[in-house]
Amino acid sequence: MTDFTSTRKAFHLPEGIIYLDGNSLGPMPVAAAEKVAAMMRDEWAQMLITGWNKAGWYQQPRRVGDRLARLIGARQGEVVMGDTLTIKVFQAISAALRLNPGRRVILSDSGNFPSDLYTAEGLAQATGATLRVVTPDEVEAAIDDSLAVLMLTEVDYRTGRRHDMAALTARAHAAGALTVWDLAHSAGAVDVDLHAADADFAVGCTYKYLNGGPGAPAFIWTHPRHAKAAAPILQGWMGHDAPFAFEPAYRPAGGIERMRVGTxxxxxxxxxxxxxxxxxxxxxxxxxxxxxxLSQRFIAGVEASCPGLILNSPRDPAQRGSQVGFRHPQAYAVMQALIAQGVIGDFRAPDVLRFGFAPLYNSAEDVDQAVQILARILQTGSWDRPHFHEKAAVT
Structure with a gap:
């Protein structure tokens, strides 16, 4: 049985703050500061460039990938770290398109994170493919024999709605398509099992529920059946079979190593x-x-004490990730007032108050206090002050 009291102590949580935004950026692990300082002090400073061999920097993307693998239902040697999530999305979609010649349709949904859609749109324009976007509820019916790639984020960033990965993957395979799953709001939040779902590709970031820090590197997973054939359009030095042979032509490495790109x-x-x-x-x-x-407790508390809010997430927890959204016509100002009172969630346009729940450091007491503070802000109208309406660059 996991001891969440113990894991809570492993994070730096500022005094007086209830943090319900780990679905955007996880808090800092207490050990992270010394870990980074030690790397800089004992490795970079002392070893200089020899650290690539002496400290194992070159192997680090695979080593860390192996540690992350069990959290997403992957196996050793199947996950590699590096680059940003957008780059990994680009790699996965382009590799899937090449594995499915003769088909040029990429299917996604309107609940997908915009960056994923931007990437797919750019790829479609560059390759002559077509991006088809439907509502989340229409995805299953839209899968047909014209489809090359089904590209979805498992958990909707705005509503928390969770796709049935296994069912949609099976339907895509039956239609002759491949799947790319974005686990940005799944990894470290829900019980992902890529092998059980028989997915083809998966990508994700590590700065949300995995608590890797702002700008932490992304990961990519390829099913072993594709590991020797996957050929993403973006071919980088670190994905070469012999990077330090400095060959003029690209020759992909074996297995997941070919999905590496930059340093x-x-x-x-x-x-x-x-x-x-x-x-x-x-x-x-x-x-x-x-x-x-935690999320059920939060929903019950908010609906009992904040009648002006409308649930924007599936009520059934089996159809939801680890986040909950509520709608309010002045959601941005309400969230700023809430943050000013020490409860940090976030706002998503146009009218969503979004809250993430991470048992590693969130407790039932956090939930109850957050509900009480939110109810007081709404009841008193204290959110309706000019400075709470002024939007910052990052919302």
């Missing part, structure tokens, strides 16, 4: 390693059960 972000990966230390004693089934308990 790995060694300092950022050090911080992520500190975050993954916290996960070593966590069972995903325990995490999921605790997450559901």
């Amino acid at each position: 790995p972000p060694v300092i950022a990966l050090a911080a992520l390693e500190a975050a993954l230390d916290v996960w070593d004693g966590v069972e995903m089934a325990d995490l999921r059960a605790a997450s559901i308990a």
